[in-house]
Amino acid sequence: MALKLADYKTNVHNDWCPGCGDFGIVNALQMALAEMGIQRDKATIFSGIGCSGKTSHFINTYGVHTLHGRVLTFAQGGKIANPEMTVVAVGGDGDGLGIGAGHFVAAGRRNVDMTYIIFDNGVYGLTKGQASPTLKLGEKTKSLPSPNTNYNVNPIGLAVASGFTFVARGYSYDVRHLKDLIIKAVKHKGLSFLDVLQPCPTYNDLNTRDWYAGVDLTKESIERHSRIYKLEDTQYEPVVHYDSEIEVNEKMSQALIKSLEWGNKIPTGIFYQNELVSPYETRITDKVPNYLENPPAKQQISTSEGKPATDVSDILDSLIV
């Protein structure tokens, strides 16, 4: 049965602040699921803690609202145990790049075939606006007692350096573009990362919707000048086409340089994609040839009499004295 967009919405009351950028992300995610026609019971949204953590409750698929910083660990475990599932992990930038930064790096090294979306707003919203890892050094949002004393993390650059094989950025107020990026990310074979710029209307009074739209820049020029632009509208070519060190290094360096662009011009779209790196599932299959046909979630472990189906007699016989 073909599913409609409405089928992916739950009737859980959404208590995000009016004007929150998160709405655009949850809409894009629901639209992407509907467009791909993924059955509700064949997808799981894993989420972290914070405002963005509630996302899984608003989407009518399996939803696992995990622990602060740990969403990638739960998601990878679920995906590896049941590789047929579509897995999308979501969380805030504090969740994924502060408390969860170690898991972020380790996940990149694994390259499990799933998607991770960071709701990137520069603040810890649910705890009243403390500085989060992507806020720039020296910036002072309204609820900070003094300017931020930490240098910011570069999510795109960190993802590329950690081994993510699909690295992109979206903007939560460009829902259609974001939806397309999510579909590309989900279809990518390997771990895909989406950094989604998402204004927090309550606590981040610097990176607001108007700021991204370049309203302040109109003083300098008459025409509307959005800070956000799309890489696909430029000559930028993010895909690694062949497996050579020169090609990979070139595409990686290009993505790293591009990831540093900020200020009056902020790129969105795909920064880097490399499907020539084996997904973790393939690496398991190298050791366990029938892993994908018979993954943990499909295995029969007991006989009809409730006795163990596993035959360890070879092991036990080898221990006989």
Place this chain on the structure above:
Amino acid sequence: MSPVDFTWLIGGPQGSGVESGANIFSKVCAEIGYQIFGKREFYSNIKGEHSYFAVRVSDENIHSNVNEVTLMASFDAETIFRHYDDVSSNGGIIYDSDLDKTSTEDVHTLDDPFKERLHKELESRNKPFTISGVIEIAREKGVNLYPVSFRGLLADLAEQTENPKLKGLVRMYNVLGVSLSLGLIKMPPDSLLKSIDMIFSKKPQIAEINKQAANYAYNFATAKFSNFSHNLTGTTKQSDTILVQGHYGTSIGKMVSGCRFQSYYPITPASDESVYLESNEILQIQNDRPGSTIVIQTEDEISAMGMMIGAALTGVRSSTSTSGPGFALMTEAIGWAGINEVPVVITLYQRSGPSTGLPTRHGQDDLQFAVNAGHGDFPKIVYASGDIEESFYDTGRCFNYADVYQIPVIHMMDKFLSSSVVTCTKFDPNKISIDRGQLLEKIEGNEYKRFAFTGDGVSPRSRLGMDNGVFWNTGDESDEFGHISEDPQVRIKMMDKRMSRLDLALEKIPDDEQVVSFGVHEHTIISWGSTKGPILDAISMLKKEGIDIGFIQIKLIHPFPTDHVKSLLKDAKTLIDIEANHSAQLSKIFKQNVLRDINYYILKYTGRGMTSTEIYDSLKKIVKNKAVKREVLSHGA
């Protein structure tokens, strides 16, 4: 004929083959019918520090080490300095005669506190601080001495076999030590050669050289030394005996119980289990295609815990294995598994804490921590195994508890168990049943509620990816669907539902799975975990003297089986608590639940396991009314 009870000790620097030497010896003894109890002690170090392996051999069932060593095979000076005093008066020491003049100052790995104690002893006996000094003391005690020049032995062998490479091949000292020992105790040589073949099965050339050396050393010992009064010539072999390493119980137990996902972060002494599971990851399945255990080495224990939970949510029996420091990192997520009713098994191989503590030494320090692990009120089961054989069957139980009550289970193991090598009856997989509780095979309709209120507090369980089984999880309090709820009435019902499964577990788990009684007498021991072995051996030593001591082994620590323990102990007048920790943690849990005092404590926290000799001595003092209330044991280097 009096029963054979023989302890062989081999020692040397870490990395010098002490363990393979001990494995050869254990295998040979087991092969000719003896029961084995071996235990390895080692430093947190890769190469150079002192490690030793004590293998006790008997023709009766044994479950522990004793204090006295019958024969010590040493090939370095440190082993002699550290253990010369352990050798019994009619025992023997094989040692390298080239080391005679080596002084304590020449051995850089001897630490100051030990040297100070040794020097004091040597001074009081008017002996030099050298190997000759300690050897002299052993001689005066009546110990038989077997000086052999290991270098000379290899040189002779090299000449005889025209293989100059053998000369100075220090790596073979361990095999020389074993072979000299076996010659001394007149053990048939063929099983020695067979064992070497098995141990070096992947390196046939090395096996060949070792066999040459073994033969030579064996013949050397039989020709030169004939005065050793202990012989091990074999006994009736019991069928279906296996020789197992410490972690085999839980690792093979996990395969059999259907654990198909294990995530872990490397930590001593737990990682051996995970490495073994990965080495055997493809599984043979009756009448089916091969199965597999997917083993994932994670970036930390938090991730191990998260991945395990994620896998368990897909309906897969999932597990992790860790030790204290790693377990400490897991506690937040244990609470998540608790509130989300996720069946997971955490195998906790305890070592000495706090913090890094004595990282390669034994301890039972984490009982209270396990019981209280995680913030907030949520149900969990803490279950403790007493020996390796038991841990196989207990692994099956732990997975069933997890599935049936839909709660996290912490399976308590420890370093004493993990570094033991023992003979036991072959594990019988058919004695394990697989009970997945209310795990659903099929769901119809659209109204599935993962946390539905049911009569017994257990809700039928869907799995991620199952048709029509969509559910939500959250670490927040939730409604029956799994959506966040802060409603006070929902909170009461959900808390009551979750916690009620502790009572359900106590009611449903058979009494003899909760507590094992080895008899209750006027004096009765309460204990848990790996102290079981030395306690049982100490009790049988006392029984031979006509002294009856009772013992109940508490396996289900949480929820605590209060009524059952109370009724078991009603005729016991004097209660003795035995544990390998400082604060007698079981006794605290016991007192809190049973509201009864403990009369005596026997505790050890040196990081070395208890011996049956130590427990025997302490119990005897108690029976004779000469004991202090809290006896602290300290045997072992």
